[in-house]
Amino acid sequence: MRVGALVRSDDQSALEVLSLAQELGGGAAETYLILPAPQAQHPAAGKARAVVLEGLADADPAQLFAAAEALFGGAAPDVVLLPDGPLFEAVGARLAGSLGRPAVRDAGSVALDGSRVRVVKGAFGGKAALGLETEGGAVIGVRQGAHPAQDLPQTSLEMVQMAPPAPLLSGRKAVRDSSGDDLGRAKVIVSGGRGLGSAEAYAALRDVAQLLGASLGASRAAVDEGWASPSQQVGITGQKVAPEVYVAIGISGASQHLSGMSGAKFVVAVNRDDKAPIFEAADVGVVADWHALWPELRRALAGG
């Protein structure tokens, strides 16, 4: 079976996926690389083909898909590995559908046994681990951080030519979020949920965040209420975060939220329900009404 990895050179998890391809495919692994500008060499698993997609940082799903098609030239490897995330969202499943192959993402482990492909992924919002097997090819989204990046040899790239592809949406206008704290890199995060009860109460978390030097996150419920922007959502379908400290306020602790913050080193939870599942995932829990606790907490923090 042919094993290949499709990655963007500007993606932090590219090396993890290339290392996995190397491990699974050995010397016969194949690298397919999307570059922002021409380049002679790149760390790679096996033989490497590359295509230049100008404006890669802002490339949309149709442009990325066109780049993948150009790279594969009608002969995609049996097993295609991609980093799970925006590239998979844009290309992975659609590519699998057009090849008539199964697709799976959030793969924490991937193993090959002859033509058998074995994957373990999360299910039920992280409540379960699901082992899956198939015979033959598949397109696989590899969970970020699940596979360590190794040193890969600098490899000469075979460049593939491609006419600049048309974008998916015409008249595109991108809007960066004003609340665009980079949660993925934040050291301290304060997140609010539906328990805050109002847009004003969520907005007032800015004061907490400022005191703690934190970025502001949210649960899906707080986003649905319109208090926080979708880019602030932490969870399985939001941002996966790994701060030193995560403070969850008025968040019940649904498994889908927990799986986005499981990388946090220290978790603090404030919830007025002493049975809220968030306490099962917190190092320190306070059973209290946030609105009553906050003035006291502010005083205590200011007091030193």
Add this chain to the structure above:
Amino acid sequence: MRVIAFVKSILDPEAPPGAIRFEAGKAVGDVPQVLGPYEGNALELGVQIAEASQGELRVVALGGQEQETGLRKALALGAVAAVRVDVSGGFRDPLDTAGELKAAADALGGADVYIFGRQAGDWDQGVTAGLFAGLSGLPYVPLVQAGEVLGAGLKLRREIPGGYEEGEIAAPCVLSASNGPGTLLRLPKVKDVMLANRKPIEVREGGKASAGFSPASLEASVTRRAGRRIEGDLKAQAEGLAQELRRVIPGIGGGA
């Protein structure tokens, strides 16, 4: 416009850990069946597009009787037809599911806009919409947060890392819906819920699972152990919490 939305009903995803058990490759538990939240976003987008274009919304689900929860909700919100592709529950590879959903959509005469949720909360696959687009050879717009009808096409807002983008696309196309300012599911009127309970759901025979991955194991994930509680009255709790925060975040408050 002709719109088809794909609405999966699942065991309540907010059920606490332990309420759902994993036995013999299946999830079981005394937990209510609900329309998945992202399917709710897909349904809302479908209702809006059908209304604004004076078109028609149809809905399709694949599974057993349990799928009627979401289909009935869609009928209460104005869907003109609901189809259930009858297959037994449990895991099914999304490639297979996408193929069955496509056959059902084709039997309905196809659509201008096909709308999926970004991820169903049972197997957390997040791939069915893309597979459907790939099988159909149609353009695929992932993670749509709001949509408007614009002539024969759509103006869409979609999630991108760190924000969103807006732009236009011609039909036919495949969308996956996410949560955002334009996809919050409306509440049906009580009268419409009652009427919907009497509307027919067309049942279509599904094929045997044939393609893709099959389950080899399903186990509950280990959850983290709970830490300590800070007890006492509000003042004591606040002081205890401030002390912990100062310990783990160097340099805050009056600490440094």
